[in-house]
Every structure is written in structure tokens, then in C-alpha cells.
Amino acid sequence: xxxxxxxxxxxxxxxxxxxxxxxxxxxxxxxRHALSSRETLxxxxxxxxxxxxxxxxxxxxxxxxxxxxxNSGDAGLLFAQAHEIRGLAANAxxxxxxxxxxxxxxxxxxxxxREATVDRAVTSLFxxxxxxxxxxxxxxxxxxxxxxxxxxxxAARKLAG
Numbered sequence: 437x438x439x440x441x442x443x444x445x446x447x448x449x450x451x452x453x454x455x456x457x458x459x460x461x462x463x464x465x466x467x468r469h470a471l472s473s474r475e476t477l478x479x480x481x482x483x484x485x486x487x488x489x490x491x492x493x494x495x496x497x498x499x500x501x502x503x504x505x506x507n508s509g510d511a512g513l514l515f516a517q518a519h520e521i522r523g524l525a526a527n528a529x530x531x532x533x534x535x536x537x538x539x540x541x542x543x544x545x546x547x548x549x550r551e552a553t554v555d556r557a558v559t560s561l562f563x564x565x566x567x568x569x570x571x572x573x574x575x576x577x578x579x580x581x582x583x584x585x586x587x588x589x590x591a592a593r594k595l596a597g
Contacts, residue, residue, distance in 0.1 A: 488528055491527050491529075492528040494524060495525050495528045496571075498517050499570045501517045502518060502563055502567070505517055506559065506563045509556065511547070511559075514559055514563070515540075518537040521570075522538040525570070532579075532580020533569035536565045538584075540563070540587075543559075543562065543591035543595070546595055552595055558587075558590060558594050561587060565583050569583070
């Protein structure tokens with residue numbers, strides 16, 4: 437949708453402070469204390485642990501879609517799947533997969549900004565690394581940071597060249 441310039445000039449921006457607050461100051465303070473209590477934090481940790489298997493399955497489904505998108509040449513589709521992985525992976529106990537997916541997102545985003553050609557070999561390396569990290573055991577995960585750094589360096593060299 438394209439807005440005409442004169443419509444933009446007529447728009448007013450309402451500051452957030454001008455909106456009515458959903459709760460009073462006292463209730464806000466009570467909520468802040470309740471949400472930061474040890475009991476609440478323990479309950480949240482318990483829920484995250486109980487749901488980690490579900491989150492892992494969700495990440496693996498995004499990884500499967502990322503792998504399917506690898507050969508499509510569709511940078512937007514690759515970015516969408518990698519973005520989902522990077523946002524959810526750490527909560528699923530797949531920190532390395534999330535870091536590598538973040539590198540892929542950054543590479544694709546920067547290539548788009550520069551209007552540079554996305555190198556399929558680079559994206560393929562990222563996708564394969566995300567896949568391996570998402571299926572890795574704890575010992576293999578230790579290498580994830582190194583893999584992420586090396587792939588990010590490769591992406592930077594490709595963008596610079």
C-alpha cells in the first residue's frame with residue numbers, strides 16, 4: 437500500500453504516555469513484584485523444562501523447512517525459517533543452532549540491504565550447520581560457537597567481495 441505524501445503530513449502520532457494505562461500504579465507495582473518473585477521464576481522454569489521437548493520439535497520442523505528451502509534459491513523463505521529458529525532454539529536447548537541461524541539471518545539481511553547476490557554455497561553451509569547443531573549431542577554443541585563465528589566470517593568476506 438502506498439500512501440500519498442499529503443496523507444502522511446496529516447497524520448498525528450500519539451505518544452505512548454497519552455494512552456490510558458491498563459492498571460493503576462499500585463497494581464502495577466504489585467504485578468512487578470509478583471512476576472519477579474522466586475516462586476514465579478521457579479514456576480516459569482518448570483514450565484519451560486516441561487515444554488522443552490515441544491519447543492525442540494517445533495525447531496526441528498523449522499529446520500526441515502529450512503532444509504527444503506535451501507535449494508529453492510528463495511532468500512525470503514530461508515530468512516523466514518532461520519528467523520523462527522533463532523528465536524526459539526535457545527528455549528529448546530539448541531543454543532548453537534540458534535546462533536548459527538542468527539548468522540544466516542544477518543547474512544541474508546545484509547545481502548538484501550546491499551542488493552548483493554546471495555551465495556548459495558554460503559547459505560547451504562549455514563543451513564547444513566543449523567541442521568547438524570539442532571541434531572547434535574551436548575559435546576558437539578560446544579563446537580557451535582566456533583562454527584557460527586567461522587560462518588559469519590565467511591559471510592562477511594563474501595559480502596565484502
